[in-house]
Amino acid sequence: MLTRLSISDFAIISHLEIGLYPGLNILSGETGAGKSIIINAVNLLLGARATTDLIRDGAQEARVEGLFQVPPTSELSQVLKGMDIPFEGELLVKRIITRTGKNRVTINGSMATVGVLMSIGPQLLSISGQHANQALLKPDNHLFLLDEFGDLAGERESLSQEVRQFRSLTSEIALLKEEISRAQQKQELARLQADEIARAGIRAGEDEELERERRRLKFAEELFRIAQSSYATLYDEEDAVLPRISRCLKDLEKASRLDDSLGMATEALKAAIAEVEEASYTLREYLDGIEQDPKRLEQIEDRIFLLNQLKRKYGPTLEDVLAYRESISESVDEVDKKKALLAEKQEAMAQVKERMISKAEALSQRRMEVAKNLERAVEKELGQLQMKGTVFRVSFQGPSDDEISDPDSLALLIGEEGFDQIEFMISPNVGESLRPLAKIASGGELSRIVLALKSILARKASVETVIFDEVDSGISGATAEVVGEKLLELSRRHQIVCITHLPQIACKGEVHFLVKKQVEDGRTMTTITGLDKKERVMEIARLLGGKKITEKAISRAEEMLT
Known part of the structure; x- marks a missing residue:
């Protein structure tokens, strides 16, 4: 769980500190106030690429720090021990970007690399924003989502090892044949x-x-x-x-x-x-x-x-x-020795190929079983998100019957992820035919599909913190209220940080922060403050009514927060 975030000299942020809490944390503010900048800063703690233009004008370096609470029994704690990183339940991750382009990374005071951040970051928190929405539209990512849902990572890795060995032997055999020739x-x-x-x-x-x-x-x-x-x-x-x-x-x-x-x-x-x-x-x-x-x-x-x-x-x-x-x-x-070695390699490759095909076929069968469960789970979640009647299917494309019957042809089609090619198909309107997600989903539908998948996957994932940016894109009214309830439900299992412009979502939060952009001493800067009950009523009223906050908006805000 992310308990504290500190950002200094990053973009238009001079210095910002925020203490986050378990449950649903809401961040709201005017458009352009700097909410997305905060997300960009958090991304640096996950190993995202950094450039010097992120450093605030006049500063020599930008600094981002995150303090995480990690359960001692979690998988991440075992990973940290394996990396010889000091760890006693809390993890202080610090990243500094300098004008020279160099990065300095420390974890609990120990020097580390950006590569280490990239390896442990996904186990610390997950960010779902516009990039995640766009990633969902790409069929290349659907297979990994299906495997994550079905806990198939171990089987996929086992197959991947066989594929790598098969490719290695294939290269060795080709080289031996050239040498013999x-x-x-x-x-x-x-x-x-x-x-x-x-x-x-x-x-x-x-x-x-x-x-x-x-x-x-x-x-x-x-x-x-x-x-x-x-x-x-x-x-x-x-x-x-x-x-x-x-x-x-x-x-x-x-x-x-x-x-x-x-x-x-x-x-x-x-x-x-x-x-x-x-x-x-x-x-x-x-x-x-x-x-x-x-x-x-x-x-x-x-x-x-x-x-x-x-x-x-x-x-x-x-x-x-x-x-x-x-x-x-x-x-x-x-030459005779090389021929004997070639025969050994070919025998080994035949055995690896047999195992590889067997594992690929078994993984494909498991995926088809898991896909049925995912289809039901997504349709159920979408039904709760005002998309009743939506049909969600996982479309499989695999080898032809002729290729399946020919082990040599089939072996060439198997990659480290197997031979399955899948794509999420959806029909949001009753009676409409299924079409690829990228060709049919509107912004509001896509946001809800992302939320549905996140909700489903979060039940299985070990990640403690999930950040939602633009989860309210393309939705309003009753749908927004349902989305807020879904986020609140999700926050019972994970720490949720949600950036929103909608009062129906903001009112569901257990903690509310206001992000503002202001000018001090001739410099623009972003600030963030935690809101008390009265301030929160005014912010919800602003989200309801815009610049002019009316008594009616305040009354409605008080009603929404009760």
């Missing part, structure tokens, strides 16, 4: 490349080994000549190195027996003989193994040519070629 276009080339490398049967370091063999075969004749000459010089000639060193060794061994200081030289010659012998044996084996094989040379050169081709295509070394083959083999495997 692109990969498959490259896959054939990758397979050809992998096969080419595999057929070559290469191994790391093979090119270096072949190059060495190629050089031996290409220069075999010269290598044979050099090796043979060297072998002869060391071992095979009559005056070869090895026999000469052997003779020298025999002489030194004889001399070392005479002088042991030649022992080191003797040992060195023995070692030299062993090395020369080893070199000779190696050269002899080399000569035995060397061959001239033009056919083998041709084979090697062909192989080296093939390996060089592979290296030009796939990497500078054979190791790189082998690594490339491994990588494209992995890419081929990756």
Whole structure:
């Protein structure tokens, strides 16, 4: 419940404070006095968009504060605890708009955001004015009103989760299919490349080994000549190195027996003989193994040519070629993995689609049941609001029989609210055909329909405060009196704040405030004051008779207030 409202430097309001009470609070005043400005200020506490032109001329900031009493057992109290907002039954909401365009929001002294106001505002109070009347004319809003009446928000949210998951999976599957398509276009080339490398049967370091063999075969004749000459010089000639060193060794061994200081030289010659012998044996084996094989040379050169081709295509070394083959083999495997993942996603989507369709059909069936109850409730309320005989219907438009029988087609029609499209239809005059609300309702009829719906929904809603602005639009006389009685009845369950120009409604209030516009020190400003019994009689008389208040009007006002 809104217990106190404070507005400073907002539009033509310099400073205004009002203490509101349980029951029916009435605000009246001349046209243009600033009643709608007060509603605009309250809207800021609900998170409405703010602009700097709302700040009063000469001021640096506009300030709106609202003090609410919130039952500790309400849903809102649990929401506030979840937001770590200090709360002990009262909620002080403050919003400041500065010339720089920045907003400062505090809730019970804690910093908050406009987004927080938007989330908790609808649970604090509801405003029904011209905007609400226009919103009622839009069929897009009718579905939410029906769901609110039928307490279907939980079922709608459950369906919404399935729809979001279905859409997410649909996007993921489409992306996977694109990736697989692109990969498959490259896959054939990758397979050809992998096969080419595999057929070559290469191994790391093979090119270096072949190059060495190629050089031996290409220069075999010269290598044979050099090796043979060297072998002869060391071992095979009559005056070869090895026999000469052997003779020298025999002489030194004889001399070392005479002088042991030649022992080191003797040992060195023995070692030299062993090395020369080893070199000779190696050269002899080399000569035995060397061959001239033009056919083998041709084979090697062909192989080296093939390996060089592979290296030009796939990497500078054979190791790189082998690594490339491994990588494209992995890419081929990756396609298979993506196909397996696609199958999993498609299976998951099929399950989600089945649940989604089932929930959408169940929600649609519940809506049709709820719609019958809403139709009866609205017709009953309208009957009490001088619109007896009015026929109110909820028109459903849904998928065709063919679409219902095709799960794939039906799934595409389901949005987060389901597949139902509804519109409120009305026939305010007996014998007239039903027509859309926007095409048939007059201003007075629309005001009463809004009041009827508000009355019905308020019985279910947890919101404590309902503000009615222009609820008297297009009505007068006995109808206005009935509307006043309806507001009074509604105020037994909720705090009602009603802005009105009609005495038949104003007289039903338990508290009455007068909004006035006046000039002080050359500045226009709006003020609000609570009326005592005598002042209230005069205000009701003014509403009855206009500028000139007659004794008859005063007498009638006193009668209306008794």
